[in-house]
Amino acid sequence: MEFLSxxxxxxxxxxxxxxxxxxGFTHLIPxxxxxxxxxxxxxxxxxxxxxxxxxxxxxxxxxxxxxLVFSWGGNPGVGSLxxxxxxxxxxxxxxxxxxxxxxxxxxxxxxxxxxxxxxxxFRGYRGSDLPSVNPLIRFVTCPFTGEELACIPALxxxxxxxxxxxxxxxxxVLIEGIVGVQKEAVLAARHAVVTVEEIVGxxxxxxxxxxxxPSWSLQAIALAPGGARPSYAxxxxxxxxxxxxxxxxxxxxxxxxxxxxxxxxxxxxxxx
Amino acid sequence: MNYSSLEMxxxxxxxxxxxxxxxxxxxxxxxxxxxxxxxxxAPRINLIYESGTLQTxxxxxxxxxxxxxxxxxxxxxxxxxxxxxxxxxxxxxTVGFLGGAQVDRFGNLNSTVIGSYAxxxxxxxxxxxxxxxxxxxGQVFIVMKQGKRSFVRQLDFLTSLGHGRTGRExxxxxxxxxGPTLLVxxxxxxxxxxxxxxxxxxSMHPGATREQIKENTAWDVRFADAVEETAPPTPHxxxxxxxxxxxxxxxxxxxxxxx
Numbered sequence: 001m002e003f004l005s006x007x008x009x010x011x012x013x014x015x016x017x018x019x020x021x022x023x024g025f026t027h028l029i030p031x032x033x034x035x036x037x038x039x040x041x042x043x044x045x046x047x048x049x050x051x052x053x054x055x056x057x058x059x060x061x062x063x064x065x066x067x068l069v070f071s072w073g074g075n076p077g078v079g080s081l082x083x084x085x086x087x088x089x090x091x092x093x094x095x096x097x098x099x100x101x102x103x104x105x106x107x108x109x110x111x112x113x114x115x116x117x118x119x120x121x122f123r124g125y126r127g128s129d130l131p132s133v134n135p136l137i138r139f140v141t142c143p144f145t146g147e148e149l150a151c152i153p154a155l156x157x158x159x160x161x162x163x164x165x166x167x168x169x170x171x172x173v174l175i176e177g178i179v180g181v182q183k184e185a186v187l188a189a190r191h192a193v194v195t196v197e198e199i200v201g202x203x204x205x206x207x208x209x210x211x212x213x214p215s216w217s218l219q220a221i222a223l224a225p226g227g228a229r230p231s232y233a234x235x236x237x238x239x240x241x242x243x244x245x246x247x248x249x250x251x252x253x254x255x256x257x258x259x260x261x262x263x264x265x266x267x268x269x270x271x272x
Numbered sequence: 273m274n275y276s277s278l279e280m281x282x283x284x285x286x287x288x289x290x291x292x293x294x295x296x297x298x299x300x301x302x303x304x305x306x307x308x309x310x311x312x313x314a315p316r317i318n319l320i321y322e323s324g325t326l327q328t329x330x331x332x333x334x335x336x337x338x339x340x341x342x343x344x345x346x347x348x349x350x351x352x353x354x355x356x357x358x359x360x361x362x363x364x365x366t367v368g369f370l371g372g373a374q375v376d377r378f379g380n381l382n383s384t385v386i387g388s389y390a391x392x393x394x395x396x397x398x399x400x401x402x403x404x405x406x407x408x409x410g411q412v413f414i415v416m417k418q419g420k421r422s423f424v425r426q427l428d429f430l431t432s433l434g435h436g437r438t439g440r441e442x443x444x445x446x447x448x449x450x451g452p453t454l455l456v457x458x459x460x461x462x463x464x465x466x467x468x469x470x471x472x473x474x475s476m477h478p479g480a481t482r483e484q485i486k487e488n489t490a491w492d493v494r495f496a497d498a499v500e501e502t503a504p505p506t507p508h509x510x511x512x513x514x515x516x517x518x519x520x521x522x523x524x525x526x527x528x529x530x531x
Contacts, residue, residue: 025323025352026338050352051400074397076336077299081397088395100384102403103322104356111353123361126445127380127433128403133389147446178323178338181352232340241335241524 001171001215006195006222010036013159013191013219017066019046021157021189022055023110025180026076027234029055030163032227033195035265038062048157050106050181054230054247057081058265061257063093069155071101078244082251092254100134105152110181112154113188124150160189163228164213165235166203167196171215174203177234179211186213195224197236275505277458278417280477282308282513283505285369285415285456291316295367296360296405299337301415302369304516307333311512320359322401324350333520341523356401360408368409370402370432371416374424377470377491379414379434379452381406382427389429399431406432407442411450418457418488425490435469459485461502465494475500 004012014020014037022030034055037045041064047056048069053076059065061083073084087096101109104124112120121140131137131150140151162182166174173194175182186192194213199221203210230240250260275283278301285305289295291314297306307330310317318327323338327347334342343349350359359365372381373396383402387393406412412434416422434452435442442451455462455471459480462471473485473495486493505513 026336027323027340027343070398072398072400073395076338078335085395089392100398102399103352103401104361104404107353107356111357122357123408124404126407126447127430127436127441128399129384129389129430130399130403177340177343178325178349179351180323180338183351184353234340234343239336239339241339244335245524 001218002220003171003199004220004222006032006036006224009193009220009222010040013193014040014042016042017044018042018158019048021048021155021160021185023049023160023162023180023182023185024228024231025050025178026239027178027180027232028163028175028182028228029053029231030161030195030227031055031229031231032224033161033163033193033222034059035268038064038261038265039268048155050103051076052081052084054081054244057083057247057251058261060084060087060096061093061251062261065096067097067099069099069101071103071106075244075248078248082248083257086254099136100130101137101152102130105137105150106155107181107184109152109155110184110188113156114184117154119151119153121149121151155185155188157185157189159191159193160185161193161195162186163195163224163233165197165233167194167199167221168202169199171218171221172203173213173218173221174206175211175213183211183213187217191219192217193220193222194218195222195227197225197227197233199223273505273507273510275510277477279505279510279513280502281415281417281456281458283509284461284477284502285413286312286509288413288454288456289314289317289367293366294318294320294364295369296320296322296365296401296409298369298371299334301371303333304513305415306369307516308509308513311516312509320355320365322352322355324352324355326350326359331519332523333516335524356404360404363408365408366410368405368412370405370412370414372402372431374422374427375414375416375455376424376427376434378436378439379412379455379464379471380427380430380436381414381432381434382429384429384431386428402432406434406451407447407449409449411453413454413456414452415456418459418485420488420490423489423491435464439469459488463496470494472496473499475502477502478504
C-alpha cells in the first residue's frame, strides 16, 4: 500500500480498457476519483456498479465507457439517468454495451470475487426475462436437493475504487454507516484504491467489529476530503439531495450536461 | 377532509401492513405507505431497506434507498450482500412492496424497458432488488397509479415475476412464496382470483367508477362478485401522512440552501 495523490493513484491503476468498479451504495460514492478519471481522458472502460447513479451518468456522458455492468440505473427518488438513457437509446456520445443483472446477483458476484470463487450461485432470476437477454445468467442444479439455482460469473474488476471515512498512518481503512458492497468489491479486485476524508494517527476507540480494510489488502490510498459529494460521508457531511434533484435538469440535454462538466470537472485544477 | 387520489392510494397500501410484518421497502410511494403504517396502526412493523438498514424508523422519507437518515435511525446496518442473502433469500421478509412501469393481469412487472430490449424506446432503471424481492418475500404488494399504458395486456419485458404469464407459473417453478396478493391503485384495490390468480377488483375507492377503472386498464378487467368501497382516509391518517411529507420537503429542500 502506498499513499498517493488522487492524480497518481488514477494514473497508475486505471488504464484505457480497464474494468473499473467505483462502488458505494448511495453512501460514500467516490465522485472525486471518477472526476479524475474523466480529466485524465481514459477510454473504453468497462464500468461496474450496482447503481450507476450520477457518477456513471457523468462518465458515460463523457464517452469514456464501452460497457456497463449494473443492476439499477436510475437517479434515486428523482427519475432517469438521462446520459445513460441517451447512450443506450441513441448511442450518444457512443454506443454502450449493457450487461444487466439484479441487485442480488451483483452482490453475490462481488462476494464470490472476494472469496476467490469462479462464480456465484443463489436463488434468483426465477421467472424473469433477464436470463434471456444476459447470456452470463445460467442455472445449476444443487447436487444435494435438486433445486435449480441461478449462477453468474464472479465479478473481478481490474481495479475497485471506493471512498471511506478514514485511513490511519499505517494505511488501514475504516468504513462506517451504510457499508454497501465496498469490502467485497475491494477484495474482489486485482487492484484496490481508496480515497478518504482524512488520514489520522490511529482510529482510537472503535467497535471490535468495525469494518476495517487492512493496508495489505489495498494498493493505494489518496486523501480526498469531500470526495464523495454530492453523495455523503456518514459523520462528515450529508447527502446533497437538492443536487440529485437538480441533476435531472442539468443532464437532460447534451449541451447543459457538457457545460456543467466543463465548468465543474474538466476545468478543476488537478492536485498533484 | 378533502384528499387526493394519491393520498387514498398511500393510505390503502399502508392499511394492508401489520405489526407482525417485516417489510422490504422501496423508494417513493412504498416508503411513504410503510412509514405511514409505522406512524399509525403498526408501530412495531420492521422496515428494511436494501441498503442494509434493519428495523429503521426514519423521521423523514428518504430520497434514496441509502440516505443517512435510514442508517441513523436503524437498529443496525448490515452489508448489502447480507441483506440479499441472509434476510431476503433466507426467507425472513414477510412483505415486499413493488411497482414498475408496467403491470399485467397476473401481477407480473416490467421495470426494464419499453419497446424491445435491444433497441428500447425507453430504457427504464432495471431490476434493482425487485427480481428477487418478487420471489423471496412471503407476499408482494404492488402499488401503481392506474392507466392504460401501465396496466397492459402484455408486458414489453418481464422483470419481476408475479403469477407468471399463465397465472400458475409460481407453482410450476416450485416457488413457495405467495407472490402478488394485493394491487393498490389510485382508483381501486385488486386481489388475485383464488382460482386463476388474475388480479380482480375487490374494492373501489370513494368516487371511482367501474367505467373509470375499465378505461384505465388495457386488459378486460374483472370485478369480484361483491365489490366493496374503500374507507376514505381518516383525518388522523391524512394528518400523519401530510406531516411526513412536510418534514421531508423541508429536509430535502434545505440542502439546496446549503450548497
